Amino acid sequence: MSWRALGHEPLLAFAVLGLGLFGLHAAVRPDARPELVVDAARLDAARSGLVARLGRPPTPGELATTLQAALDEDRLYHEALRLGLDRDDPIVRRRLIQKLRLVHESLADPGPDDDAALLALRDADPARYAAPPRLAITQVLAARDRHADPAAAARDLADRLAAGADPAALGDPSPHARALGLRPLADLAALFGPDFAAALTDMPEGTWSVVASPLGAHAVRVDARAPAELPPLAVLRGRLRADLAEARRTAAAEAALADLRRRAPAVLRDVPPDLAAALAEPTP
Numbered sequence: 001m002s003w004r005a006l007g008h009e010p011l012l013a014f015a016v017l018g019l020g021l022f023g024l025h026a027a028v029r030p031d032a033r034p035e036l037v038v039d040a041a042r043l044d045a046a047r048s049g050l051v052a053r054l055g056r057p058p059t060p061g062e063l064a065t066t067l068q069a070a071l072d073e074d075r076l077y078h079e080a081l082r083l084g085l086d087r088d089d090p091i092v093r094r095r096l097i098q099k100l101r102l103v104h105e106s107l108a109d110p111g112p113d114d115d116a117a118l119l120a121l122r123d124a125d126p127a128r129y130a131a132p133p134r135l136a137i138t139q140v141l142a143a144r145d146r147h148a149d150p151a152a153a154a155r156d157l158a159d160r161l162a163a164g165a166d167p168a169a170l171g172d173p174s175p176h177a178r179a180l181g182l183r184p185l186a187d188l189a190a191l192f193g194p195d196f197a198a199a200l201t202d203m204p205e206g207t208w209s210v211v212a213s214p215l216g217a218h219a220v221r222v223d224a225r226a227p228a229e230l231p232p233l234a235v236l237r238g239r240l241r242a243d244l245a246e247a248r249r250t251a252a253a254e255a256a257l258a259d260l261r262r263r264a265p266a267v268l269r270d271v272p273p274d275l276a277a278a279l280a281e282p283t284p
Contacts, residue, residue, distance in 0.1 A: 046066050185197050
């Protein structure tokens with residue numbers, strides 16, 4: 001094929017154009033290669049890493065190989081930046097954003113985490129930290145696999161229990177205890193199913209009722225109720241400390257982002273007024 005014919009090949013022309021643009025970008029982008037330094041600190045870090053990996057001091061050759069590989073990685077990294085390979089790559093973009101967010105969070109002022117700070121955090125959002133309401137119940141089972149009509153058998157159990165019979169002397173074997181102390185409704189739902197737990201919500205205390213579950217039917221009595229309450233600081237201390245540190249990291253990241261918005265506000269062109277108002281950012 002002649003050079004004249006090659007000139008009419010669209011794919012080849014596109015490739016040549018791409019190479020030209022790539023070369024032009026490399027030519028005009030500033031060459032900002034940093035100085036690569038091997039000093040005592042870098043030697044010590046490389047040696048320590050090899051000792052941890054090998055379980056012994058490295059030989060001079062092993063140390064030199066490790067340092068050479070690290071230097072070559074630095075060269076490849078900075079050359080990739082010089083050529084603009086970091087641009088328009090969603091994975092690189094995401095990683096850089098994540099790392100900058102971590103940097104911003106790391107600048108958070110640790111501040112005090114004394115009892116006053118922890119109690120202030122707890123009391124500012126009591127619903128988040130409150131222990132849920134709890135119920136104590138007694139249940140006596142009429143097992144599905146032992147009765148043709150478990151509900152009828154459970155009604156008979158409820159009548160006998162209401163007349164004063166001992167719950168421990170009645171009913172079929174159950175995987176769960178007859179007397180269950182105060183526990184959240186969600187725990188009872190995990191044991192007996194959501195429909196069973198829902199039936200307990202408005203059940204009066206001290207009376208026997210019949211409630212179905214996947215196990216069969218139960219004669220059930222609500223023995224006690226405890227309302228939702230804020231646990232004492234001793235119970236919540238570890239959780240509050242973690243939440244306080246997370247809140248401070250989030251606040252530091254938000255403050256850094258607000259500063260970036262002031263220094264680099266968005267330029268809005270041909271944007272509907274209502275959307276422009278929502279996107280309005282402070283100017284420097």
